[in-house]
Amino acid sequence: MTVWPSIAAISFGRFLGRLYEIRWGYGVVTVGNLLALLTAPLAAAIVVGRFAIAIPKELPFIGWLHRPIPLDVWRYVLTNRRVLVQKGLLASDESWVELDRFDTIELEVLPGQTWYQAGNLIFRRGQIETFRLAGVKRPETFRQTCLKARAGYVGVHNALA
Numbered sequence: 001m002t003v004w005p006s007i008a009a010i011s012f013g014r015f016l017g018r019l020y021e022i023r024w025g026y027g028v029v030t031v032g033n034l035l036a037l038l039t040a041p042l043a044a045a046i047v048v049g050r051f052a053i054a055i056p057k058e059l060p061f062i063g064w065l066h067r068p069i070p071l072d073v074w075r076y077v078l079t080n081r082r083v084l085v086q087k088g089l090l091a092s093d094e095s096w097v098e099l100d101r102f103d104t105i106e107l108e109v110l111p112g113q114t115w116y117q118a119g120n121l122i123f124r125r126g127q128i129e130t131f132r133l134a135g136v137k138r139p140e141t142f143r144q145t146c147l148k149a150r151a152g153y154v155g156v157h158n159a160l161a
Contacts, residue, residue, distance in 0.1 A: 001078040003142050006118040007043055009135020014112030016043060021115050032115075054089050076133050078146055081153065083123070083131065097123055097131035099153040105143045121146075 007013030016039060022032040054073045074087045074094065084096030102123040109119040119139040123131035123146075136142050 001142070001145055003076045003078075003136055005074065005076065005133075005135040006113075006116045006137040007047060007135070008110075008113040008116040008118035010046075012046065013043070013116070013135070014110055017112030017115040021112070051089075076136065076142070078142070078149055080149065083133075083146055085133070095131075099146075099150045100157060101125060102130050102150070105146055107139050107143060109139075 008017055016035075019039075020032045020036045022030065022035070024031045025033070050073050072087050073089060074085055075091070077084050077086055077091075082096045082098045085094045086092060087094045102125050104124050106122040106124060107119050108122055113119055113135065116135075116137070118135050118137050121133040121136050121139055121143055122129055123133075133142075
């Protein structure tokens with residue numbers, strides 16, 4: 001399962017989300033909705049811009065010129081053995097946690113993430129945080145899928161031991 005993080009994963013996206021949550025107004029005509037309409041091109045430019053920067057990074061000869069630029073695309077992937085963060089268009093593994101290295105997954109919704117229906121997933125083993133995914137779109141669905149995959153993995157691993 002692959003999940004692309006929302007714009008709520010970055011601080012500027014959360015700032016916009018806080019603006020969009022302003023409910024002053026009447027019905028659907030609120031300050032937040034008007035700001036969402038006005039800044040939609042800016043938010044789209046941020047998302048498209050990340051991909052526009054990522055494309056030259058993958059090219060053989062000019063890619064090294066773009067590597068210092070911090071903007072990049074990433075995705076969260078659940079496999080049958082681990083949850084990982086992949087960066088770049090060619091999906092190189094950046095960081096991961098094995099399915100047997102956490103017990104619970106907590107959901108943390110930061111200010112500004114509510115409007116995007118996003119949140120951070122915190123993977124814990126006891127009280128220790130082992131992994132964190134920022135700005136997961138519809139995080140409860142991904143959380144439940146990770147917990148089910150973990151239960152299956154740990155169950156098979158224990159049965160074979």
